[in-house]
Amino acid sequence: xxxxxxxxxxxxxxxxxxxxxxxxxxxxxxxxxxxxxxxxxxxxxxxxxxxxxxxxxxxxxxxxxxxxxxxxxxxxxxxxxxxxxxxxxxxxxxxxxxxxxxxxxxxxxxxxxxxxxxxxxxxxxxxxxxxxxxxxxxxxxxxxxxxxxxxxxxxxxxxxxxxxxxxxxxxxxxxxxxxxxxxxxxxxxxxxxxxxxxxxxxxxxxxxxxxxxxxxxxxxxxxxxxxxxxxxxxxxxxxxxxxxxxxxxxxxxxxxxxxxxxxxxxxxxxxxxxxxxxxxxxxxxxxxxxxxxxxxxxxxxxxxxxxxxxxxxxxxxxxxxxxxxxxxxxxxxxxxxxxxxxxxxxxxxxxxxxxxxxxxxxxxxxxxxxxxxxxxxxxxxxxxxxxxxxxxxxxxxxxxxxxxxxxxxxxxxxxxxxxxxxxxxxxxxxxxxxxxxxxxxxxxxxxxxxxxxxxxxxxxxxxxxxxxxxxxxxxxxxxxxxxxxxxxxxxxxxxxxxxxxxxxxxxxxxxxxxxxxxxxxxxxxxxxxxxxxxxxxxxxxxxxxxxxxxxxxxxxxxxxxxxxxxxxxxxxxxxxxxxxxxxxxxxxxxxxxxxxxxxxxxxxxxxxxxxxxxxxxxxxxxxxxxxxxxxxxxxxxxxxxxxxxxxxxxxxxxxxxxxxxxxxxxxxxxxxxxxxxxxxxxxxxxxxxxxxxxxxxxxxxxxxxxxxxxxxxxxxxxxxxxxxxxxxxxxxxxxxxxxxxxxxxxxxxxxxxxxxxxxxxxxxxxxxxxxxxxxxxxxxxxxxxxxxxxxxxxxxxxxxxxxxxxxxxxxxxxxxxxxxxxxxxxxxxxxxxxxxxxxxxxxxxxxxxxxxxxxxxxxxxxxxxxxxxxxxxxxxxxxxxxxxxxxxxxxxxxxxxxxxxxxxxxxxxxx
Numbered sequence: 001x002x003x004x005x006x007x008x009x010x011x012x013x014x015x016x017x018x019x020x021x022x023x024x025x026x027x028x029x030x031x032x033x034x035x036x037x038x039x040x041x042x043x044x045x046x047x048x049x050x051x052x053x054x055x056x057x058x059x060x061x062x063x064x065x066x067x068x069x070x071x072x073x074x075x076x077x078x079x080x081x082x083x084x085x086x087x088x089x090x091x092x093x094x095x096x097x098x099x100x101x102x103x104x105x106x107x108x109x110x111x112x113x114x115x116x117x118x119x120x121x122x123x124x125x126x127x128x129x130x131x132x133x134x135x136x137x138x139x140x141x142x143x144x145x146x147x148x149x150x151x152x153x154x155x156x157x158x159x160x161x162x163x164x165x166x167x168x169x170x171x172x173x174x175x176x177x178x179x180x181x182x183x184x185x186x187x188x189x190x191x192x193x194x195x196x197x198x199x200x201x202x203x204x205x206x207x208x209x210x211x212x213x214x215x216x217x218x219x220x221x222x223x224x225x226x227x228x229x230x231x232x233x234x235x236x237x238x239x240x241x242x243x244x245x246x247x248x249x250x251x252x253x254x255x256x257x258x259x260x261x262x263x264x265x266x267x268x269x270x271x272x273x274x275x276x277x278x279x280x281x282x283x284x285x286x287x288x289x290x291x292x293x294x295x296x297x298x299x300x301x302x303x304x305x306x307x308x309x310x311x312x313x314x315x316x317x318x319x320x321x322x323x324x325x326x327x328x329x330x331x332x333x334x335x336x337x338x339x340x341x342x343x344x345x346x347x348x349x350x351x352x353x354x355x356x357x358x359x360x361x362x363x364x365x366x367x368x369x370x371x372x373x374x375x376x377x378x379x380x381x382x383x384x385x386x387x388x389x390x391x392x393x394x395x396x397x398x399x400x401x402x403x404x405x406x407x408x409x410x411x412x413x414x415x416x417x418x419x420x421x422x423x424x425x426x427x428x429x430x431x432x433x434x435x436x437x438x439x440x441x442x443x444x445x446x447x448x449x450x451x452x453x454x455x456x457x458x459x460x461x462x463x464x465x466x467x468x469x470x471x472x473x474x475x476x477x478x479x480x481x482x483x484x485x486x487x488x489x490x491x492x493x494x495x496x497x498x499x500x501x502x503x504x505x506x507x508x509x510x511x512x513x514x515x516x517x518x519x520x521x522x523x524x525x526x527x528x529x530x531x532x533x534x535x536x537x538x539x540x541x542x543x544x545x546x547x548x549x550x551x552x553x554x555x556x557x558x559x560x561x562x563x564x565x566x567x568x569x570x571x572x573x574x575x576x577x578x579x580x581x582x583x584x585x586x587x588x589x590x591x592x593x594x595x596x597x598x599x600x601x602x603x604x605x606x607x608x609x610x611x612x613x614x615x616x617x618x619x620x621x622x623x624x625x626x627x628x629x630x631x632x633x634x635x636x637x638x639x640x641x642x643x644x645x646x647x648x649x650x651x652x653x654x655x656x657x658x659x660x661x662x663x664x665x666x667x668x669x670x671x672x673x674x675x676x677x678x679x680x681x682x683x684x685x686x687x688x689x690x691x692x693x694x695x696x697x698x699x700x701x702x703x704x705x706x707x708x709x710x711x712x713x714x715x716x717x718x719x720x721x722x723x724x725x726x727x728x729x730x731x732x733x734x735x736x737x738x739x740x741x742x743x744x745x746x747x748x749x750x751x752x753x754x755x756x757x758x759x760x761x762x763x764x765x766x767x768x769x770x771x772x773x774x775x776x777x778x779x780x781x782x783x784x785x786x787x788x789x790x791x792x793x794x795x796x797x798x799x800x801x802x803x804x805x806x807x808x809x810x811x812x813x814x815x816x817x818x819x820x821x822x823x824x825x826x827x828x829x830x831x832x833x834x835x836x837x838x839x840x841x842x843x844x845x846x847x848x849x850x851x852x853x854x855x856x857x858x859x860x861x862x863x864x865x866x867x868x869x870x871x872x873x874x875x876x877x878x879x880x881x882x883x884x885x886x887x888x889x890x891x892x893x894x895x896x897x898x899x900x901x902x903x904x905x906x907x908x909x910x911x
Contacts, residue, residue: 002017002025003017003025003027003040003042003084008081009029009040009079009080009081009084009086010077010079010080010081010088011031011032011033011034011079012029012030012031012032012038012040012079012086012088013029013030013032014027014028014029014040015027015028015029015030015037016028018039025041025042026039026040026041026042027039027040027041027042028040028091029088031076031088037091038076038088038089038090038091039088039089039090039091039092040079040086040087040088040089041086041087041089042084042085042086043085043086043087065077067124067125067128067130069120069121069124069125070147071117071118071120071121071124071147071148071149071150072121072124072125072149072150073089073090073092073141073149073150073151074089074090075087075088075089075090076088076089076090089151090149092141092143092149092151093143093144094141094142094143094144095141095142096137096138096139096140096141096142097114097137097138097140097141097142097220097224098136098137098138100137100142101137101223101224101227104227105224105225105226105227105254106224106225106227107254108225108254108256108257108258108261111221111224111225112261112287113146113287114140114142114148114224115217115220115221115224115283115287116283116284116287117147117148118135118140118148118150118217118220119217119280119283119284119287120284121148121150122135122150122210122213122214122217122280123279123280123281123283123284126210126213126279126280131208131209131210131212131213132150132152132213132216133202133208133212133213134152134197134216135150135197135213135216135217135220136196136197136216136220137220137223137224139151139152140220195239195240195243196219196229196231196232196239196243197215197216197219197220198212198215198216198240198243199211199212199214199215199216199243199273200215200243200244200271200273201273202215203240203243203244204244209273210278210279210280211273211276211277211278212273213280214268214276214277214278214279214280215268215269215276217268217280217283218230218264218265218268218269219231219269221261221264221265221268222248222253222265222269225253225254225257226252226253226254228252230248230249230269231243231246231248244271248265248269250262250265250266253265260286261286261287264277264282264283264286264287268283281349285349347904347905347906348902348903348904348905349902349903364376364377364408364409364410365377365410365595365603365901366410366411366412366419366595367412367595367596367597367601367602367603367903368412368416368597369412369414369415369416369597370416370597371597371600371601371905371906372392372393372416373390373391373392373393373412373416373432374390374391374392374393374603374903375388375389375390375391375401375410375412375419375432376388376389376391376410377389377407377408377410378398387400387401387402387404387405387406387407388400388401388404388407388410388419388421388430389401390419390432393903393905399432399433399434400434401419401430401431401432401434402430402434402435402437403430403435403436403437404421404423404428404430404437405423405794406423406794407421407422407423407428408421408422408423409421409422409452409453411453411454411455411461412432412455413429413455413459413478414455414456414457414459416432417431417432417433418430418431418432418455418478419431419432420440420453420455420461420478422453422463426439426441426442427439427440427441427453427461427463427476427483428440429478438480439480440461440476440477440478440479440480440481441476441480441481441482441483451463451464451465451498451499452464452498452499452500452501452544453500454500454501454502454509455478455502456502456506456509457502457504457505457506458506459477459478459479460475460476460477460478460502460506461475461476461477461478462474462475462486462500462502462509463475463476463483463500464496464497464498464499464500464511465496465498471489471496471497472485472486472487472488472489472496472497473485473486473487473497473500473509473511473528474486486500486509486528486530487511487528487535495513495514495523495524496513496514497511497512497513497514497526498511498512498514498523498543499511499512499543499544499545501545501546501547503527503547503568503571504547504568505568506530507529507530507531507571508527508528508529508530508568508571509527509528509530510525510526510527510528510545510546510547510552511525511526511527511528511535511545512524512525512526512542512543512544512545513525513526513537514543523541523542523543524537524539524540524541524542525537525538525539525542525543525545525552525554526538527571527572529571538552538564538566538572538573539552539554539564539577541556542554542555542556542562543555544594546594546595546596547566547568547596548563548596548597548600548601548602548907549600549907549908549909550565550566551563551564551565551566551909552564552566552573553580553594553596553602555594560579560580561579561580561594561604562577562578562579562580563577563578563580563909564576564577564578565909578909580909596907600905600906600907600908601903601904601905601906601907602903602904602907603901603902603903603904604901604902604904605901605902617635617636617637617638617864617889617890618630618631618633618635618638618889618890619631619633619638619641619650619664619887619888619889619890620863620887620888620890621880621885621886621887621888622859622863622885622886622888623884623885623886624858624884624885626859626860626861628890630890631650631664631666632669633664633671634671636652636654637654637655638652638653638654638655638864638876638889639653639654639655639682639866639867639874639876639889640652640653640682640683640684640866640867640874640875640876641653641876641877641878641887641888641889642684642685642686642878643686643878643879643880643881643887644686644690644711645686645688645689645690645824645881646690646881647666647880647881648665648666648667648690649663649664649665649666649690649711650663650664650666650878650887651663651674651684651685651686651693651711652664652684653681653682653683653684653695653867653874655682655867659679659680659681659682660673660674660675660676660681661673661674661675661681661682661684661693661695662674663693663711663713672713673713674693674709674711674713675695675697675709675717677699679697679698679699680697680698680704681695681696681697681698681699681707682695682696682697682704682728682867682874683695683696683704683728683729683874684729685729685730685731685732685739686711686732687708687732687736688732688733688734688735688736689736690711691710691711692708692709692710692711693708693709693711694706694707694708694720694729694732694739695707695708695729696726696727696728696729696741697717699717700719700723703723703724703725703726703727704726704727704728705719705720705721705722705723705724705726705727706719706720706721706727706729706739706741706755707719707720707721708720708757720739720755720757720761721741721755721761721763722763725743726743726872727741727742727743727753728741728742728743728872728874729741730742730752730775730776730777730787731776731777731778732757733754733778733782734778734780734781734782735782736757737756737757737758738754738755738756738757739754739755739757740752740753740754740755740766740776740777740778740785741753741755741776742773742774742775742776742787750768750769750770750771750772750773750774751765751766751767751768751769751773752765752766752767752768752773752776752785752787753765753766754766754803766785766802766803766805767785767787767800767805771789771790771791772789772790772795773787773788773789774787774788774789774795774818774872774873775787775788775818775819775820775873775874775875777820777821777822778802778822779802779822779826780822780823780824780825780826781826782802783801783802783845784799784800784801784802784826784843784850785799785800785801785802785805786798786799786812786820786822786829786831787800787820788817788818788819788820788831788873792811794816794834795816795817795818795873796811796812796813796814796816796817797811797812797813797817797818797820797829797831798810798811798812799812799829799843799850799852801848801850808849808850810850810852812829812831812841812852812855813831813833813839813841813855814855815833815834816833816834817831817832817833817834817839818831818832818865818873818875819831819832819865819866819873819874819875819876819877820875821875821877821878821879822879823879823883824879824881824882824883825883826843827842827843827844828840828841828842828843828883829841829843829852830858830879830886832865832875832877833855833857835862836862836863836865837857837858837859837860837861837862838857838858838859838863838877838886839855839856839857839858840855840856840858841853841854841855842854859886863876863877863888863889863890864876864888864889864890865877866889876888876889877889
């Protein structure tokens with residue numbers, strides 16, 4: 001369909017045709033209402049006649065209109081007249097990049113500024129959750145003044161069939177790729193012009209995320225520099241084969257292309273999306289005019305501007321910085337590499353873990369006092385057991401510290417040469433250069449959970465406890481010794497002291513006065529004057545205060561960060577608090593995730609990009625040979641999966657938005673919701689008759705206790721457990737008379753308990769610590785109890801007779817083990833070893849005694865183990881009724897939540 005000059009669509013009057021766009025005809029038009037020239041892009045008749053797609057398209061256009069970026073062509077609205085539907089777009093003068101490349105390759109000094117503006121546009125859109133998915137030179141225009149405009153942002157998704165809310169961004173067929181809207185479309189300008197820029201996962205018809213745009217960006221940059229695409233072919237088959245299998249001819253890049261840009265191209269065009277650059281902020285840094293070239297020698301460096309903002313990106317633990325050139329650029333910007341009188345530049349960058357590491361909820365990272373290094377907790381590459389790493393911002397690789405298995409709460413020494421950490425309640429330290437860990441202080445026999453530590457410049461370490469009981473702060477020399485009380489809590493006090501921060505000079509200590517059962521960000525921030533022993537309130541509602549550059553940074557109960565000007569000499573605020581731009585993530589356990597450095601650096605886990613809704617996992621069956629069969633379950637944040645004894649349904653713990661229990665029917669392929677409301681509902685287990693589900697819920701208090709309900713959703717949830725200590729169900733006994741659960745979150749109150757399901761639901765103790773006892777599982781014949789315990793110093797799987805648990809004990813795993821599960825015939829015990837591989841031990845009984853066989857690894861690959869936090873381990877997998885298949889939770893390429901940390905160097909409370 002063509003429009004004649006003078007035709008009106010809404011307030012727009014057609015002036016002249018401009019040619020074809022990716023979706024239809026494009027016209028110059030005049031907006032008679034706002035008196036401006038615009039571009040009208042007609043949409044295909046198939047879209048205009050579909051009400052659902054039109055409504056979806058309009059919603060998508062509203063979202064895109066909010067981008068408002070100087071390098072993104074604006075969408076003004078949608079114009080319609082009968083069956084004719086058109087987009088009203090910003091009219092961009094100038095030629096598109098395809099025409100410019102058609103005249104030959106672009107010199108580096110012309111190509112790189114264009115690429116930087118494209119990267120800026122893509123990154124801005126990605127931060128709003130919008131993916132282009134059809135980036136190519138024809139969708140990029142360069143105005144006469146050099147300004148770049150990216151066109152058609154997000155419209156490929158908006159015009160796709162079946163791209164509604166909650167559905168995959170790309171269908172399972174190649175025809176669902178961006179502009180390939182019909183199999184009959186064979187024009188090279190459409191199919192080849194798009195397929196040449198498809199990421200491999202997109203060409204295979206798999207779901208895509210922003211890394212598909214990163215790939216297309218790399219293709220466009222390569223094409224600008226070389227004058228030819230890195231992947232090409234005579235027809236669609238050859239072209240897609242080239243995308244999937246061949247490598248670009250890197251030798252064609254001009255000699256003057258900087259090494260940093262060559263590294264960037266290789267990272268953008270990595271066929272494995274897990275290794276590909278996952279954010280384009282690093283490209284905006286590398287392609288900046290003052291960074292792309294090698295930095296001048298310090299003696300010749302030009303004065304830096306007062307504020308320079310740069311963002312970097314790490315694609316995982318093994319590669320925080322994309323190449324040596326980037327490392328040198330960061331090194332150049334670090335404060336100590338500038339002259340003493342030079343103004344300090346503001347440097348911002350982002351660390352994201354992807355699948356390699358994940359920021360947990362247990363204060364898992366710390367900045368060094370000089371702001372030049374980052375200590376964090378991550379998985380060992382071999383064992384997958386959490387340990388500590390240190391990453392210097394001017395280094396290419398992180399350094400595993402070693403001797404730090406299961407370490408928590410890292411804290412730097414004032415000189416940055418040591419990192420202190422806790423294993424349980426034992427305080428240890430290790431040099432940042434590596435070596436043996438040194439024990440500073442033994443943990444208390446009560447097994448209290450540590451809540452924060454700070455290493456003062458008087459070489460003492462102050463730490464606190466989670467206020468399950470009212471406790472003051474403790475202090476111990478960093479050289480070792482017996483911890484002593486620094487603050488006391490009287491009988492009249494209704495709060496404990498948590499998360500200390502020793503101020504410079506060690507005279508003052510910040511702390512959060514916290515009531516038991518309240519979130520850790522909802523307390524009173526106090527300052528302790530160690531000279532007088534007095535404490536006074538400085539913030540009435542907040543928590544986790546730290547000192548940085550003349551200010552106290554803290555979080556309010558909503559996760560908003562504030563900076564409070566503070567006088568170290570008088571130990572008092574000097575003005576009102578100022579809200580900061582960063583909004584910090586508040587995990588389920590209530591610990592705002594940020595860290596500061598005295599030299600002026602701030603690390604924040606932001607809310608944006610760290611929502612649990614970003615976790616998308618699927619359910620699969622895996623047989624004993626490792627063959628996988630996917631279930632048709634929608635992608636969600638599955639944390640626990642339990643197969644009903646009759647094999648017809650699966651109970652699911654979904655950690656996404658509502659934190660509820662869902663039930664998947666295997667015969668109907670349908671998902672139904674069992675629990676509702678704002679409470680945290682977790683850890684479902686079935687009764688042996690498959691009629692009821694028992695789970696833990698916080699609906700009547702802070703700590704989760706046991707509830708049950710009919711699995712079909714009829715009736716109302718009935719509370720089984722008594723409010724108080726946290727309870728997590730493990731198994732319902734085969735006689736359907738009791739449910740075994742474990743309570744507490746530390747060794748002092750850890751126990752395996754039995755709750756009777758009939759009558760008054762009396763609770764009886766089965767086994768008590770002092771070790772941390774987890775995940776009880778009773779054998780199908782009801783005679784044996786499997787569980788895990790850290791009595792040996794690490795979690796191992798054990799079996800005892802049941803119910804007479806004191807008449808014997810057998811250790812099943814020897815190199816670490818958690819999450820035991822019995823086969824339905826009781827002849828095998830499955831568990832996850834220290835590397836999270838599914839392992840199995842044959843089980844036989846002789847004369848009432850257990851005869852376990854040698855354990856062996858059953859599956860070669862690992863899957864999502866199940867939700868875990870301090871003192872809580874839930875089993876994510878389960879065994880089929882016939883014992884021949886295993887229900888596993890499998891993640892996709894979307895990064896886990898809380899895997900993004902924003903770092904700011906040379907921080908200032910004012911933007």
